[in-house]
Amino acid sequence: MNFQLEIWRQDSRDQPGRFETKHVQDVDGEASFLEMLDTLNEDLVGKGSRSVAFDSDCREGICGMCSLVINGMPHGPNQVTTCQTYMRDFEDGSTIYVEPFRNNAFPVVRDLAVDRSAFDRIIESGGYVSVTTGPQPDPNSQPVTPEVHQTVMDAAICIGCGACVAACPNGAAMLFTGAKITHLNNLPQGQPERDERARNMVHQMDEEGFGGCTNFGECSRVCPQEIGIDVIGMLNREYRRASRTKKPSHPKKMVAQ
Amino acid sequence: MPAHDVLIIGAGLAGQRAALAAADAGASVAILSKVHPVRSHSVAAAGGINAAINPDDDWRSHAFDTVKGSDYLGDQDAIEIMCSEAPGEIMHLEHIGVTFHRNDTGHLDLRAFGGASMKRTAYVADITGQAILHVLYEQLMKYSDRVDRYEEWFNTSLLKDDSGRCVGCVARNIRTGEMRTFNAKSTILATGGVGQAFKPTTNGLICTGDGMSLAYRAGARLMDMEMIQYHPTTMTANGFLITEGARGEGAHLLNAAGERFMEKDAPNKMELASRDVVSRAEQREINEGRGTGPLKDSVLLDVTVVPKNRVLEALREIVNLGRDFAGIDITKEPIPVRPGQHYTMGGVKTDVNGETDVPGLYAAGEVACVSVHGGNRLGANSLLDTLIFGKRSGQHAAAVAGEMQMPKVSDAQLRDDTRHIQDIINRPKTGRRISEIKEELGVSMNQYCAVFRDEEGMTKGKEIVTRLQEEAKTAYIDDAGTVFNQDVLGALELGFMLDCSEAIVTAALERKESRGAHSRTDYTERNDEDWLFHLTVSQDGEGADAPAKLDKAPITFTQWEPMERTY
C-alpha cells in the first residue's frame, strides 16, 4: 500500500508548527500505524533528516502513551489506541493527516508528542484515597457488591491517554475526571474525602484551562477503553452534592519537572 | 543542584512503592523516570499478584511453591520475607483503592496460576498492573510536598564519591536536553528488566536494562543473569503476551494433532506447571514437528473451553488483543501461541533490604536479583517482588539517610556524560545504524539464549555480542537537537542492552547444567553437586571496556532441601 502523509512538525513548544508531506511506499497492510511511522523514521534517518517524534511504549493498548490524531480522529478511525490501529484500515493511495492531540492544556513538546501533565495535577488535587494510619480493615469486612464492583472497574480501566480531551470540541477533561471520581467515590475506602475530592478535582480541571462539557459525547466515542458517558453524570452529581456542603480548599500545588 | 535524602530512578511499581515508603518514613524524595510514571512497563502486567490470603492457605505453602519454582536457586530467606509480607501488602493496596476482583458475595476472589498449589492470585480483571500503578501514582500525588517528580528524565550514570559511596546520578531532561547532577544520600534503582535485548519480547520499548548496566559500571555484581524467562503463551502473530490467567481460568494447550501434550510433562498440574516446564514442552512439540500454523512454529491455546461469560468478565483485555491483533475471536477458536522472552530473573545482586554491593545504592523490582525467583519466576510473583522489596528498599534507604549528612558530589561526571552525548551526535555517518545493531542483537539473543541452549550456539551468541559492542562505538544517529532527541537515548540504551547481554551469555555459557529456565541440550540434567550456587558477573576493572568477571555466590537455604521437581 502507498500513502501520502501530512505530518505535523514542530521543533519545540514555542516554535510554530507546520504540516510536512511525506510519502510512504510498499506498506504492509498488517503493519500497525506506529510501525509504519518507525519505517518512515528509519528512512528519514537514512537520508540524514530528523525523525518524527511521537510517544509510544507498550504498543499493546495498555500504557496510554501513544497519542496521535489521525485524519482528525484521536487514535484514528477505530475506537482503539493509536498503537492498535492498522494500515489495512486506510484506503490505499489516500492522504493521511497526522497531528498531535490538540488542546490548550496539552502543549506540544515536539512534533507529535504532547505534555499531558495537566492530568497529573487534576489527580494531585484530590484523586486519591488518603487514609493511611491505623490498622487496615480486612477487605472482606467491607464487601463490594458485583454491581458496584462492575461500575468501579468500568471506570478504573482508564489509561489516561487523553483522547477524550483531544476529541472534545470544548477540550473538556470531564470523562477522565469523571472516571477517577466514579472509581474512588463508589468504593468504601473513598468515602471520607468524597466531597472534597469532587470539589478539588473539578476546580483543578478549570484551573488547567480545560473546557466545560456540553454533552457532545465525542469523548466516550473515541475512548479506547470504552468508558461510558455516565461517568460524567456521576461527576456532576458528586460535584453538586459536594457544593452543598463546603467551599473548596486547595492543597498546595507541586510541580512535576 | 537538586539534593534529596532518597533518589529513586524508575517509577514503575518498584520505584513508586519505594518512593511512598521513603516518604512515609519522613524522607525527602526525588523520583526520576524516562517516561511518565503511569506509562512504566508495570502497566502491562495482566494476570495478578500472589498472596496467601485465603483462610485455607499459608504463606509457607506460597514460599515452598516459589522455592520449587525457582528450581532451588532462590534464596529462601528472601522468599520467606516476600511471601509472609504479601497478605499485608494486598490489604494495603485494597485500602488505597485498588479494585481487586470480588466474587458474587462481594468478597475478594482469587485465581489459579502456574506452579501454585492453590488459588492465590489476586487480580483486577486482566489489567492488574495498570490498576495498581494508577492507584500508587495517586498516592504519590498525595505526597507531592515531600516527593519531587522528575518525569521524562533519562539517567545516564551513577555518581560515586571518593569513599566509593553512591551519592546520586546524572540525568538528561528529555524535553529540553538539559543535563543535571542529582545529589542524594541514598539512591534506589528501579528501572525494570532488559527484554528489549531479545526480539521478539513481551516487554515494552523502554525495557532496556539501563539500571543493570549502570550498577554494573558502578562496580556492583549482577546475579543469575543466565536465567531468562520465556513465557509459554505469546501470540505468534506479534509476540504479545496472553496472560497465564487464561490457563488459570482453564484454557488448554494443544499441538497440531489436537493433543493436550502437557499430559506428558506435568500429569497433575497440566497447563499450570511452572513456566519453564510449559515453555520447554511447547518448544519440544514445535521442534519435533507437531507445531501448527504455516511454519509449524506454534501450538494452540484453546480458551473456548472456558465459559464465555467468565472470559468476558475476567479476560477481557485478551479478547481485545485477539480481535485487534490477530483477527481471532478467542471465545470461538483457539489462538496460535509460542514461547516468547518475558522476564529477567537475574539483575543487580541485593540483600533483603535492597542494598547492593555499592554502599548507598539500592535496587528493587525486575532490575534487582534478591534472589526470590532463582531459576524460574512463578507467574504473579513479580508484581509482589516489586512491591515488597520496593517498600523495604525505600524504608531502609530513608532510615540510613536520616542518620547522615548530604554527601558531596563533583561535576566531573556531568561533564563526561555531556561530552559523551556530544561525541555520539558528532559521529561520522560511516558506521552502522543504532536500529540495525539493536535488531541483530535481539534476533541473536533470541536464537542462542532461548528456551533450549548449547555450547556451540551460545559461543556464537557471545561472539556476536562482542562484535556488536565494537560496532556500537561508531554507530551514528541523525538528530543533533536537544529537544526530545529520542535518537540519543536510543544510542545510550543500546550500550546498556549490550552490557546486559554480555552478562547473560557469559553466565549462561558458564553454567554447565540445566536448571530452571536455563535448559541446555548438552547438559540436560540439574546437577546439585557441582552447580548449587548463584553465578555473579562483575566488571573486571574500571572503564567501559573492562571484561566480565564470573564468581560464585552461595544460595541461602532455610527450610527446604533440594528435591526433584515434578508437576
Ligand SMILES: Cc1cc2nc3c(=O)[nH]c(=O)nc-3n(C[C@H](O)[C@H](O)[C@H](O)COP(=O)(O)OP(=O)(O)OC[C@H]3O[C@@H](n4cnc5c(N)ncnc54)[C@H](O)[C@@H]3O)c2cc1C
Ligand atoms: C506483558 C507483561 C505482563 C506481565 N504480567 C505480570 C503479572 O500478571 N504478574 C506479575 O507478577 N508480573 C507480571 N509481569 C512482570 C512485571 O510486570 C514486571 O516484572 C514488573 O512490573 C517490573 O516492575 P518494575 O517496577 O521493576 O519496572 P518497570 O515497571 O519496568 O519500570 C521501570 C521504570 O524505570 C524507568 N527507567 C528505566 N530506565 C531509566 C533511565 N535510564 N532513566 C530514568 N528512568 C528509567 C522507566 O521509566 C520506568 O518508570 C508482566 C510483564 C509483562 C511484560
Ligand code: FES
Ligand atoms: S503505546 Fe501503549 S497504549 Fe499505545
